[in-house]
Amino acid sequence: METLGLAGPSNAAESIARAAKTAFEASQLIPPEERVRALHEICKELEAAKEDVLMANRRDLEAAQAEVDAGHMSASLLKRLDLTKGDKWDSMLQGVKDVANLPDPTGIVTYASELDDDLELYRVSCPIGVLLVIFEARPEVVINIASLAIKSGNAAILKGGKESNETTRLLSKAIQNALSRTSIPSTYIQAIQTRAEVSALLQLDQYIDLVIPRGSNSLVRSIQNSTRIPVMGHADGLCSVYLDASADLEKAVRVVLDSKTDYPAACNAAETLVVHESLLSTIWPAVAKALLAADVQLLCDPPTLSALSSFSHALANLSTHVHPAPPDAYSTEHLSLTLSVRATSSLADAMRFINAHSSHHTDCIVTEDSAAAAAFCRGVDSAGTFVNASTRFADGFRYGFGTEVGISTGRIHARGPVGLEGLVTYKYMLKSGGAQGHVVGEFGPGEGKKRYKHRQIEAHSVPFLA
Amino acid sequence: METLGLAGPSNAAESIARAAKTAFEASQLIPPEERVRALHEICKELEAAKEDVLMANRRDLEAAQAEVDAGHMSASLLKRLDLTKGDKWDSMLQGVKDVANLPDPTGIVTYASELDDDLELYRVSCPIGVLLVIFEARPEVVINIASLAIKSGNAAILKGGKESNETTRLLSKAIQNALSRTSIPSTYIQAIQTRAEVSALLQLDQYIDLVIPRGSNSLVRSIQNSTRIPVMGHADGLCSVYLDASADLEKAVRVVLDSKTDYPAACNAAETLVVHESLLSTIWPAVAKALLAADVQLLCDPPTLSALSSFSHALANLSTHVHPAPPDAYSTEHLSLTLSVRATSSLADAMRFINAHSSHHTDCIVTEDSAAAAAFCRGVDSAGTFVNASTRFADGFRYGFGTEVGISTGRIHARGPVGLEGLVTYKYMLKSGGAQGHVVGEFGPGEGKKRYKHRQIEAHSVPFLA
Numbered sequence: 001m002e003t004l005g006l007a008g009p010s011n012a013a014e015s016i017a018r019a020a021k022t023a024f025e026a027s028q029l030i031p032p033e034e035r036v037r038a039l040h041e042i043c044k045e046l047e048a049a050k051e052d053v054l055m056a057n058r059r060d061l062e063a064a065q066a067e068v069d070a071g072h073m074s075a076s077l078l079k080r081l082d083l084t085k086g087d088k089w090d091s092m093l094q095g096v097k098d099v100a101n102l103p104d105p106t107g108i109v110t111y112a113s114e115l116d117d118d119l120e121l122y123r124v125s126c127p128i129g130v131l132l133v134i135f136e137a138r139p140e141v142v143i144n145i146a147s148l149a150i151k152s153g154n155a156a157i158l159k160g161g162k163e164s165n166e167t168t169r170l171l172s173k174a175i176q177n178a179l180s181r182t183s184i185p186s187t188y189i190q191a192i193q194t195r196a197e198v199s200a201l202l203q204l205d206q207y208i209d210l211v212i213p214r215g216s217n218s219l220v221r222s223i224q225n226s227t228r229i230p231v232m233g234h235a236d237g238l239c240s241v242y243l244d245a246s247a248d249l250e251k252a253v254r255v256v257l258d259s260k261t262d263y264p265a266a267c268n269a270a271e272t273l274v275v276h277e278s279l280l281s282t283i284w285p286a287v288a289k290a291l292l293a294a295d296v297q298l299l300c301d302p303p304t305l306s307a308l309s310s311f312s313h314a315l316a317n318l319s320t321h322v323h324p325a326p327p328d329a330y331s332t333e334h335l336s337l338t339l340s341v342r343a344t345s346s347l348a349d350a351m352r353f354i355n356a357h358s359s360h361h362t363d364c365i366v367t368e369d370s371a372a373a374a375a376f377c378r379g380v381d382s383a384g385t386f387v388n389a390s391t392r393f394a395d396g397f398r399y400g401f402g403t404e405v406g407i408s409t410g411r412i413h414a415r416g417p418v419g420l421e422g423l424v425t426y427k428y429m430l431k432s433g434g435a436q437g438h439v440v441g442e443f444g445p446g447e448g449k450k451r452y453k454h455r456q457i458e459a460h461s462v463p464f465l466a
Numbered sequence: 467m468e469t470l471g472l473a474g475p476s477n478a479a480e481s482i483a484r485a486a487k488t489a490f491e492a493s494q495l496i497p498p499e500e501r502v503r504a505l506h507e508i509c510k511e512l513e514a515a516k517e518d519v520l521m522a523n524r525r526d527l528e529a530a531q532a533e534v535d536a537g538h539m540s541a542s543l544l545k546r547l548d549l550t551k552g553d554k555w556d557s558m559l560q561g562v563k564d565v566a567n568l569p570d571p572t573g574i575v576t577y578a579s580e581l582d583d584d585l586e587l588y589r590v591s592c593p594i595g596v597l598l599v600i601f602e603a604r605p606e607v608v609i610n611i612a613s614l615a616i617k618s619g620n621a622a623i624l625k626g627g628k629e630s631n632e633t634t635r636l637l638s639k640a641i642q643n644a645l646s647r648t649s650i651p652s653t654y655i656q657a658i659q660t661r662a663e664v665s666a667l668l669q670l671d672q673y674i675d676l677v678i679p680r681g682s683n684s685l686v687r688s689i690q691n692s693t694r695i696p697v698m699g700h701a702d703g704l705c706s707v708y709l710d711a712s713a714d715l716e717k718a719v720r721v722v723l724d725s726k727t728d729y730p731a732a733c734n735a736a737e738t739l740v741v742h743e744s745l746l747s748t749i750w751p752a753v754a755k756a757l758l759a760a761d762v763q764l765l766c767d768p769p770t771l772s773a774l775s776s777f778s779h780a781l782a783n784l785s786t787h788v789h790p791a792p793p794d795a796y797s798t799e800h801l802s803l804t805l806s807v808r809a810t811s812s813l814a815d816a817m818r819f820i821n822a823h824s825s826h827h828t829d830c831i832v833t834e835d836s837a838a839a840a841a842f843c844r845g846v847d848s849a850g851t852f853v854n855a856s857t858r859f860a861d862g863f864r865y866g867f868g869t870e871v872g873i874s875t876g877r878i879h880a881r882g883p884v885g886l887e888g889l890v891t892y893k894y895m896l897k898s899g900g901a902q903g904h905v906v907g908e909f910g911p912g913e914g915k916k917r918y919k920h921r922q923i924e925a926h927s928v929p930f931l932a
Contacts, residue, residue: 224671389896390903394894437720437721441728
C-alpha cells in the first residue's frame with residue numbers, strides 16, 4: 001500500500017491495466033449484438049485451436065503429475081486441471097453459447113421518474129468497468145469468465161493458477177484472436193501469469209473497478225488486505241442444518257443426507273448439524289444411522305454423543321465413525337464426509353449459534369412449524385435461509401440464473417449465487433426535453449418556484465438511447 | 467492490518483462492535499412498525515432534550531470560534547457546526563419523521579421462482595448488518611444517519627467530527643434513551659469519539675459489514691487503505707459540462723451558469739467546462755459573459771483564452787477573472803466560483819477527456835443532436851450522464867428518494883445519490899412444501915431424475931413470512 005511505503009506497481013502491470021480501461025471505455029458504444037458475435041467467434045477459434053490447447057493442457061498435466069508424485073500437489077487439484085477428460089471441452093464451449101443466449105444484462109431500467117415536465121430520469125444497468133479475476137486450478141474458468149465479462153460489457157484481466165499457465169495462455173490467445181475479428185479491442189480480455197503482476201494491479205484503483213477472487217478464505221482475505229479496490233469474494237461455505245423440535249423424520253434424514261453427502265467438496269455442502277434436544281432419542285439416531293451408513297464421520301458434543309451410545313446395537317460404524325467434537329469442530333469447513341453435530345435447547349439458541357459459527361453462506365431448518373420457519377428465515381443472517389430443502393440448492397444454475405459468476409460470500413453488491421446481474425452496476429441518465437434546458441435554480445419552496453413532480457415512468461429501456 | 471503486524475484493535479472497540487452485532491442479530495425479528503415507533507420516540511426525546519443539546523452545541527461553537535480566531539479552522543466549518551441557526555433544529559426533526567414515513571425498504575421480493583412443484587425461491591431485501599459511519603462537522607448527521615439505519619434495520623456505529631463532540635454525545639444519548647423505550651436494543655446505535663476507536667473498528671470485519679465515510683477524497687482513501695471491510699465512499703465530485711457542436715445558446719448559458727453557481731461548494735457543482743471548437747466565437751463568449759457577470763473565475767486553455775480576447779470590449783472582469791489554466795486545473799475540485807475551461811475538436815475527444823479527468827460523479831452534455839446525447843450518456847462512465855440539465859440535479863431528494871444517505875462515488879452496490887435502498891442487501895429464502903422435503907440428488911439429466919422448472923412467481927413479499 002502506498003501509505004505504508006511498499007513498492008509501487010510495475011510499469012508492465014500499469015500498461016496492462018491502462019489498456020484494459022481504454023478498451024472498456026472505447027467499447028461502450030458497441031452494440032450488444034457485437035458482443036454476442038464475439039462469443040460465437042470465440043467458440044469458432046477454440047474449435048480451431050483445440051489440438052494446440054489440449055497439447056498445452058497435457059504439458060501442464062505432466063508437470064502437475066510430477067508435483068503430485070513429489071507430494072507437492074493434491075491429486076484432486078490435478079484432476080481439476082484436466083481439460084481432456086469426458087465432455088469437459090464440449091461443455092466449456094456449450095457454456096460460451098449459453099452465455100451468448102442469455103438476455104443482455106445492460107440497458108435495463110430499474111427506476112424512472114419524471115422530475116418535471118420534459119425532465120426524465122432513468123436508472124439503467126451498465127457494466128462495472130475493468131474486472132480483475134483471480135482463480136485457482138481449473139483452466140476452463142478463463143473461458144467461462146471471459147464470456148461473462150464480454151456479455152456484460154466489462155473488460156477483464158484474468159489470473160489462473162500457475163499449474164495451468166500453459167493452458168490458460170493458449171485459451172486467452174484464442175480469445176484475443178477471436179476479438180481481433182470484431183470491433184471489440186483485443187485488450188478487452190487479458191491474461192496475466194504471475195503473483196507479482198497481481199500485487200501490482202491491486203494498487204491500480206484508477207484503472208481497476210472490481211476484484212473477484214475465487215478460492216480459499218485466506219486468498220480472499222489476503223486480497224482484501226492489499227487493495228483499495230472493492231472485492232467480491234467467493235470463499236468458503238460453512239453451512240448448517242438445524243433440526244427443529246417439530247422436524248419430520250423423513251425430511252430430516254433426506255435433507256441432512258443430501259446436504260452432507262451429495263458433493264462434500266462443494267461450498268454449499270453442510271458442515272454442521274444442530275439438533276433440538278427433544279429429538280435426541282428419536283430423530284437424531286435415525287439421521288445418524290443414515291449418515292453412518294453413508295460413511296460419514298460424526299464429531300459430536302456430549303449430548304448428541306451420549307444419545308447415540310444407547311443405540312450402539314443398531315448403528316454400524318459407531319466406534320470408528322463417531323467421535324467427541326474437538327474445540328474447533330464448529331468453525332471448520334470439512335469439505336469431506338465429516339459432520340460436526342451439536343445439541344441445542346431452543347430455536348433462539350440455534351439461531352445464535354448458527355449466526356456465530358456459520359460463514360453466512362446457506363443454512364437450513366427442518367421443521368413442520370411455520371412460525372419457526374419464518375423466524376429462522378428472518379433471524380439467520382445468511383445469504384440463503386432454507387426450509388426443508390438441502391443446502392446444496394444454493395447454486396446459480398439451480399436458482400435459474402442460466403450461469404454463475406460464483407457464490408459471493410460478501411454481502412455488498414451481490415450475495416450468494418451470482419449471475420450476470422452481479423457484473424453490472426447502474427448509472428442515472430437525466431434528459432431535459434424542455435425548450436430552455438433545466439436548471440435547479442428554478443425549483444424551490446418559494447413563490448414563483450417550480451416543485452418536483454416525481455411522477456413514476458413505466459419503462460424497461462431508456463427511450464432516448466434507442 | 468494484521469498481516470503487517472500493526473497493533474490489534476483495542477478491547478473497548480471490540481466490545482462496541484460486538485454489542486452492535488449482537489443488537490443487530492437480536493433485532494431481526496422486530497416488526498417494521500416498531501422501528502417506525504422508535505423514530506417517533508427519538509423525535510419526542512429530542513424535543514425534551516432540546517435545551518441541553520443546544521447548550522452543548524454552544525460549547526462546541528465557542529471552542530470552534532477560538533480555533534477560527536487562531537486560524538486553525540475555517541469559518542465555513544464553524545457554520546456547519548451550528549445547530550441553533552434558522553430552522554436547522556426543526557428540519558432535523560422533520561427529517562426523522564420523513565424517514566419514518568418512507569416505505570419499508572426491507573422484505574421486498576426482487577426475484578421469485580418455483581424451482582420445482584412445492585419448492586419456491588425468493589430473493590428478498592434485508593438489512594446489511596452493522597454500519598460504521600464516519601462523517602465530518604455537521605452534528606445533525608448523527609440523527610439523520612441513525613434514522614436511516616433504524617428504518618432499514620441496520621445497527622450503526624457513528625463517528626462525527628471532533629469539533630462537534632459535545633453535541634453529538636448528547637444527540638446519541640437522546641437516541642439511546644428513546645430506544646430504551648422500544649424493543650430495539652439501545653446498543654443498536656452507538657457513537658464513538660476518537661480516531662483511535664475508528665482505527666480499531668476498521669480491523670473488526672467479523673462484526674462490521676460496511677463502512678460509510680462521508681468527507682474528502684483523502685478521508686475515503688485512507689479508510690480504504692486501512693480495512694478489509696467494504697467501503698461505500700462519499701467523496702469529491704469533479705463534474706463537467708460539455709458544450710456540443712450543436713448546443714443551443716440559451717440552454718448552454720442556463721445550464722453552465724446553474725451547474726457552476728447555484729451552490730459552488732456542493733459536490734455536484736461543475737468544475738470543468740469543455741467547449742466544442744466550433745463554438746469558440748459564438749456560444750462560448752456568451753457563456754463566458756454570463757459566468758463573468760456572476761463573478762466566476764475562468765481558467766482557460768489557449769484556444770478558449772484567445773477566443774475571449776477578441777471580445778474584451780464586451781466582457782466585464784476579463785482582466786481580473788480570466789487566466790491561463792495551470793497544469794492541474796482539470797483535476798481540481800474548486801468548490802468555489804472557479805471554472806476550468808478547455809476546447810475540444812470532437813465529441814469523442816470530449817468523452818475521452820471527461821472519462822480521464824472527471825471523478826465519475828455527474829457530467830452533462832448540452833446538445834440538440836439526439837445521436838450525440840445518446841453517445842454521451844452511454845460513453846461517459848459516470849454515475850450521472852445528463853442532457854441539457856444542470857449537474858446540480860444529482861441529488862437524492864431531487865431524484866425523488868425522499869431522503870439521502872449521501873452520493874456514493876463508488877460504483878459497486880450503490881452509485882450516485884443513495885436512498886434507503888443503498889442500506890439494504892438481499893438474501894435468498896427457499897422453502898419446500900413437499901411431503902418429503904427437497905434434495906438435489908433427485909434432479910439431473912439422467913432417466914428417472916427431475917428437471918428444474920424455473921417458473922417465475924409474481925410476488926412482492928415472501929408469503930411464508932407473513
